Amino acid sequence: MAGRGILLVTGGGRGIGAATARLAAQRGYRVCINYRRDAEAAQALVAAIVREGGEALALQADVSQEAEVLRLFEAIDRLPDPLTALVNNAGTLEQQMRLDEMSAARLQRVLATNVLGPLLCAREAVRRMSTAHGGRGGAIVNLSSMAARLGSPNEYVDYAASKGAIDSLTIGLAKEVAGEGIRVNAVRPGLIHTDIHAQGGEPGRVERLQSSIPMGRGGQPEEVARAILWLLSDEASYATGTFIDLSGGR
């Protein structure tokens, strides 16, 4: 059994979540990799982690659906180790457009995955980790975005607003559970090379914008994963309600 307890990474099958799950397994966490649709990617990642000597399992759930979140955490409850860490990573965005073109259905989808999902997952994690609930404490890291500060005009202000909500969640929940053994922090990635930009209709978005990045390049998922793992670790024992911007200076 791994030494550091169980880490749940939502949306852990691809992109930043996958890099986080892989690094966490290398550091001794037993990793639960949640995914929504891409079972193949999640299973391939589990196989890669196991080949490297780590422990991982893939669990399907749409974090925007309460019943599926409950099922996800109940599956984790059946594992022999306690949940000690949550990375609220699952996130989505849709086709780039102005707010005056967006449908209510789209806004609901984006907010359901990016805001309701992390709130529900954080709630379930607190119910298990909090010393007030008989737990042993733990750490939560939320995936915000530089979009929370920049606003993503003409692309996806809905997404940016959802990440603003993640910032508020991080600040408030950190204070709420600071005396119950749980630290809550967030990372704000900038332009990171993953498939999420293609989902917005512009696969080359990082390349288009990289001249606006002081460091002159986009970031790699592994560079975000290392900051997440630090925030989860005892090295960050006095950090709560805080943020690490990973944006190459943007």
Ligand code: NAP
């Ligand atoms: P990605 O490559 O598009 O991967 C997204 C992951 O989230 C996938 O594993 C996907 O599952 C999962 N997911 C989406 N909706 C879900 C739902 N409702 N329930 C469960 N899982 C769901 O994205 P990424 O770039 O790695 O982004 C990860 C996080 O970082 C997101 O919160 C994103 O907003 C944030 N972020 C990214 C960037 C960037 O430049 N890439 C910058 C700032 C912040 P399936 O594989 O099953 O589809």
